[in-house]
Amino acid sequence: MTKSELIARLAERNPHLYQRDVERIVATIFEEITLALARGDRVELRGFGAFSTKTRDARTGRNPRTGDAVRVGSKVVPYFKTGKQLRDLINGEASA
Template identity: 45%
Template sequence: MTKSELIELVSQRIDVPKNHAEEIVNAVFDAMSDALMEDERIEVRGFGSFSIRKYRARKGRNPRTGDEVQVAAKKSVHFKVGKELRERVDTLEA
């Protein structure tokens, strides 16, 4: 699902114009982004949680040449699926 498809779905479900639904979706995404930028954890019960994971600098290898390279420290967004969503997805047929 793309952002525009999500906006369309929100527009239909709560019976509002698309431009209003777009404002709602953007406000939610902005609030989530702001929280993550403040290193806050986001938890949506039944859906999952978002948090920032920190990775230390380390030595790695260039897979093409095998040479050792220094990999810089970094931060990344981590999503952990909630129990309800995990169980719902688990019931899907392959």
């Protein structure tokens, strides 16, 4: 599902809201999650999952064309861990 499909589905399920308002709500949620991760905070949505960051250590990589060793610096990457409710639903273990 793309962002635009998500917005369309939410607008369809909430006919009392204008599509532009739904777009603004979705954009604001994504922006707040992004800003929290940039600050190093953790974002937890109960039943869905948690967004956090992890630090990848510096390492020596390989250039795929030449095979030469390349130094890759450490970096911070986003990480998502699913919540138990979502995992159970995906695996068909939750009652609908």
